[in-house]
Amino acid sequence: MNVPPRPLVLDDPDTRRIERLSELEPSMYESRERQLDFARPVAKNGYLWWYVDAVSENGDQAMTMIVFVGSVFSPYYARARKQRLQNAEQHCAFNTILYGPGSRKRWSMTERDSAALTRTQDCYRLGPSEICWDGESLLAQIDEWCVPWPRRMRGQVRITPSAITPHTLLLDVNGRHRWHPIAPIAKVEVDFPGLGVCWTGEGYLDCNEGNEPLSDGFYGWDWARVRMSEDECTVRYETRPKSNQPRRLSLSFDSQGHISQAPASHARTLSATGVWRVARTVPSSADCDDCLERTLEDTPFYARSLIRSASDGRHGQGIHESLCMERFEKRWVQTLLPFRMPRIS
Numbered sequence: 001m002n003v004p005p006r007p008l009v010l011d012d013p014d015t016r017r018i019e020r021l022s023e024l025e026p027s028m029y030e031s032r033e034r035q036l037d038f039a040r041p042v043a044k045n046g047y048l049w050w051y052v053d054a055v056s057e058n059g060d061q062a063m064t065m066i067v068f069v070g071s072v073f074s075p076y077y078a079r080a081r082k083q084r085l086q087n088a089e090q091h092c093a094f095n096t097i098l099y100g101p102g103s104r105k106r107w108s109m110t111e112r113d114s115a116a117l118t119r120t121q122d123c124y125r126l127g128p129s130e131i132c133w134d135g136e137s138l139l140a141q142i143d144e145w146c147v148p149w150p151r152r153m154r155g156q157v158r159i160t161p162s163a164i165t166p167h168t169l170l171l172d173v174n175g176r177h178r179w180h181p182i183a184p185i186a187k188v189e190v191d192f193p194g195l196g197v198c199w200t201g202e203g204y205l206d207c208n209e210g211n212e213p214l215s216d217g218f219y220g221w222d223w224a225r226v227r228m229s230e231d232e233c234t235v236r237y238e239t240r241p242k243s244n245q246p247r248r249l250s251l252s253f254d255s256q257g258h259i260s261q262a263p264a265s266h267a268r269t270l271s272a273t274g275v276w277r278v279a280r281t282v283p284s285s286a287d288c289d290d291c292l293e294r295t296l297e298d299t300p301f302y303a304r305s306l307i308r309s310a311s312d313g314r315h316g317q318g319i320h321e322s323l324c325m326e327r328f329e330k331r332w333v334q335t336l337l338p339f340r341m342p343r344i345s
Contacts, residue, residue: 177217232253292320
């Protein structure tokens, strides 16, 4: 993989194309390698995050990792924004979750302020943990504590993309919230010796950013990515913006980063989560059949699940997420969150 010579500047028409969901045409797409640019500016009260997920080769284990500048699900950030404009770097977090067989899970997410943060073009460091790009892959070195039951989470995750896409898509009509499907197809290696976790599998990498709080722009969304084959990943998105009608998107990426669009004619309903009854749907097309395999996260405002999909005789496994920002805004939910998201400042 060739390393691009310099990072791209968001919204610079000479270097990055921004495409609205309603204007996507396959002929508009090109595939060029990009850098991740961890030093990208973030608007006050805004957010920027990089998201990784992976499923083991045997399908029994999974992981997610999110590094935040302006942690959108932070009760501390939400409370501070009500008082005045906030610097997003005062509310950063390194979230890692390891899902084992059955219901086994290790969760870590500690929020820290800007004194613990270092960002360069190629590296994001927060407290004792970091994630860096070496030109071929991302290597995350993680040294955190699990919650709510304290146990050291020390290990590493390596993400090696098959290609990096140049695509930036607007999630709202005003372009205040943007999505970058950086590497829909990647190899992921997970190694946490102290927790007895070591596996390889297929993975996914993207980035979201916004110029305002996520709750200002959306009631919520449903999102799913499924690896249909070694050379194809499908991503389906239904956003529910406050300023417009729900919007559905169905994309397919190949191993070179090329992208194509398919109709997303309806949303298939999955069963609500067992404890918190979060509603789950999957944007779908007439020839696509989705089924719920396992719930990974059942929280008051958010659900993450393993799903299986079948389309045109092909079968794949992937990750599904449902988000309800209206639930997140409830005071009782904000009261519960610090037990899962401690803060050090």
